[in-house]
Amino acid sequence: MRGSAVSSAALTALKQPLSKLGRAHLSTASSHSSGRHLGANIRKASTIVPHSASQFEPGVILKGYSGREYTIENVLQDRQDRQVYLARANEKMFVLKSLFENEYNYALPLQLRFNHSPYLRALRDTVPEMKMFVNEYMTDHLLNFAFKDLSLSAQKRVLRDTLRGLAALHDQNIAHLDIKANNIMIDYHETPEGIVVDRTQLSDLEDSTHIPPGQALRGLQVGNQFWRSPEAHVQGAVGKPSDIFSLALVFIFMRLKMVIFRIDSAPNVDLTNAILERQISTFAEWKDFESFIDYLGKRHRYIPELRRMANTFGTEKPRQPFSLWKSDALDPEFKDLIKKMTNFDPRKRVTAQEALGHTWFSDVEDA
CATH class of the missing domain: 3.30.200.20 (Phosphorylase Kinase; domain 1)
Structure with a gap:
């Protein structure tokens, strides 16, 4: 299994926002009306x-x-x-x-x-x-909070409520575009029986953008590189499915306490290829990989490199599919949810509302 636990020294890199250029492009690319001042x-x-x-x-x-x-x-x-x-x-x-x-x-x-x-x-x-x-002000963010001694029910509630927040955005055709663990805020209190979560909210909504149905943003590497979807890495068409992929990585982080695509490197090093190779190894079923190529468009400049990466896997360098990862924290229902959220073809990923109906959340109670 690949990935690394989060150290305190790594937190700054994990909080990388969209670039100024990205925000400018997002502003001009969307079509919502400006509205009144307040x-x-x-x-x-x-x-x-x-x-x-x-x-x-x-x-x-x-x-x-x-x-x-x-x-x-x-x-x-x-x-x-x-x-x-x-x-x-x-x-x-x-x-x-x-x-x-x-x-x-x-x-x-x-x-x-x-x-x-x-x-x-x-x-x-x-x-x-x-x-x-x-x-x-809220008490903590998930990048810290996940390392506390939390029951499975508390973890599920945090993830379910985060998904509820994302569904509320998506229902208005608004994509968040910067889903990551430290953009999920938690209020909680401690009791003799353990930690009780009071509320969970999806935050840092300033970079969200309205994307009309049937449209997408192109030419941007939105979000933090360690939580970014494959299509965002290669500046393909991004939208609500890109949020779903990133949130799946947050779900895995919550269960394993690992940012699975984190790679330690010198500052300002482009890790796109290294992370993409791991994503292909972890999530790319071959039929969906070919669908992803189709999704990008046959003339997309990154396709030769993507095929080169895919062809590096074989007997001597086998893929490491998430479905085969071994951990007590990864039960079959959770793996099934992640599979549906991380399909390499964005068109085949579950929606936020569909994910909320998954059986993994069936036993989650409200506070």
Whole structure:
């Protein structure tokens, strides 16, 4: 079996977002209407007080569109392209995230459509002058939470509720495009009987995009490379099925505590071929591999390389299909669900709603 456990040193690489170029392409490629600046659930805009360039120190107070005042308590992430802050307002904790202006303007009308689902980390406010989104603070993300001592029922509930969030997006023809373990947020508490999950929400919805039925995005390597679908790796047509493949990798991570396509390397090394070869070994039934070639189109530039990779497998270098992996954590029903989510032909993958109806989830109870 291939893969590697996640070390604390590896977390930064696993949190890689879409590139700025990717976000720009996603914005122009989708066709949803821009909508009004904010929905009726968010009140008249206020000003920021005080304002200090594009970065804020602890103690700075920002006023949101709702009129709520947010006191910065800590800097959670400080990168050239994005800052994320932990802030307090009315004795409650929030996360403030800065965006580029084109990101903010594109994502805002989509964000207002997410409030209907308890399984999506919906927008709670904005700081318009600083192009910031405001979300409720949640206890942990799955990339950390999965390593806790969790019962199988707790694991199933987290994965089921994540799938519910993805289904809520897909039902509106919105693709997430950056599914990974640290984009799944968890609230929980500990009891003498063990950890109890209070809620699970799919987060980082800023890169989501509306894709009309029958259409797809092309020419982009969306998402983090360790969680990316085969079609996204080769910049083929991506959409809702690409989210399903990535979520299957999250499911496997939850059960095995392994990011199965993680490869340690020097920074900025292109791992596309190495990861694709592992994906072919793990998930590509040959008839579906040929269907994948057809899906990409016979003139796709990556097809010769894909065929070369496929031809490297044989007696001396056998494939390692997921269906043959041995682990007490991988029961037959779970393997069947993963098989349906990771079909190499995106057209044959189960939908989020179909996956929710799989027998592996039949014994999951709500809290």
